[in-house]
Amino acid sequence: MLNEREIEQIIKIGKKVGWINSKDGKRYIKGGKIKGIDVITKWGSDSFSVKIGDKHVIITSDQHIEGTHFDTRYFDLDEIGERALRCAVSDISITGAEPVIAFVNVAVPSTKIAEKIGDGLIRASKELKLKLCGGDVGKSDRINISCFAIGISETKPFSRFGAKPGDHIFITGTVGDSALAFHVIKAKGRRFAEKNIPYAFEKFLKPPVRKIPEKLKKLIKFTADLSDGSLITCQWISIINSVSMEFFPERMPLSEEFLKFSKDFLKDPQSLAITWGEDYELLFGISEDNLKTEEDFRRFEKTGEVIGIVLSEKDCERALKKKYPYIKIKGIREEKLYIFFTPIIKINPKIGFSHF
Secondary structure: OOOHHHHHHHHHHHHHOOOEEEEOOEEEEOOOEEOOEEEEEOOOOOOEEEEEOOEEEEEEEEEEEEOOOEOOOOOOHHHHHHHHHHHHHHHHHOOOOEEEEEEEEEEEOOHHHHHHHHHHHHHHHHHHOOEEEEEEEEEOOOOEEEEEEEEEEOOOOOOOOOOOOOOEEEEOOOOOHHHHHHHHHHHHOHHHHHHHOHHHHHHHHOOOOOOOOHHHOOOEEEEEEOOOOHHHHHHHHHHHHOOEEEEOHHHOOOOHHHHHHHHHHOOOHHHHHHHOOOOOOEEEEEOHHHOOOHHHHHHHHOOOEEEEEEEOHHHHHHHHHOOOOEEEEEOOOOOEEEEEEOOOOOOOOOOOOOOO
């Protein structure tokens, strides 16, 4: 996952390259046009999109670095290639777009390794129904795979933008499985993981590429995947939308394998489940206007579990008076924002995977 220091570094980069500007002493994310082409999804989301004619073009890139994202002791080379492409395509799929093409750059110690990684890339591209259209190969002591993917949509793609007070935050599937698989493999080896935690192992090895259900496309406000973990994803959504949230760690959906094995392999299971990331589930927001009755909630909970709610300023005042635990963060406009936690269980929001 990204930590708070890394988030601020990314914001600084956004400012340097011209996507974050300042007006009247406040920062904002720039939109508009690029050489006459309409920018639809601005900087700050899982992907970037523009509108060309009547089509929305969604663009993303992602990289897999040996020693940071994977260890060759635990993965076969073709599995590394497949995993890298699936992770990149997830950023396209969660916008509601159809992935169509990808370019892949591979830096490796030898051509034999490149070929084996390529086998996994080809297998993933066939399963995901997109075309590999090129890339580059270079020599490196460590494996580095960089995937550039493009998707097409007839309608405006979803993104991290759009969160408003009252929106409820849902996630599909279970969290913490990749954290569990990583630690089990590291402690007991791959064979033990394959035998005892097959669901978590498969999810870690072959990340899911979630699609937005058609029945929800007219109701969803914003989306993201959980590559960085549910907590940090909510923080990002808070920052770029200038909103605070209440986060429900006690409502995180956990698999049977996680509940059975996490205490033996993880020092703080509940915290790692929300901070580790790499689960690649779909996070989405639904307006409170569509959640008036218990029947409304049951309809959405067939797809996902409620794990948070976007707060108004008055909601924040009440939470502060009740002394709810919180993380204080700085919004894109440099305003004070909060991620509150219901005071039911204690969590450590600062542990988990880090890119640096």
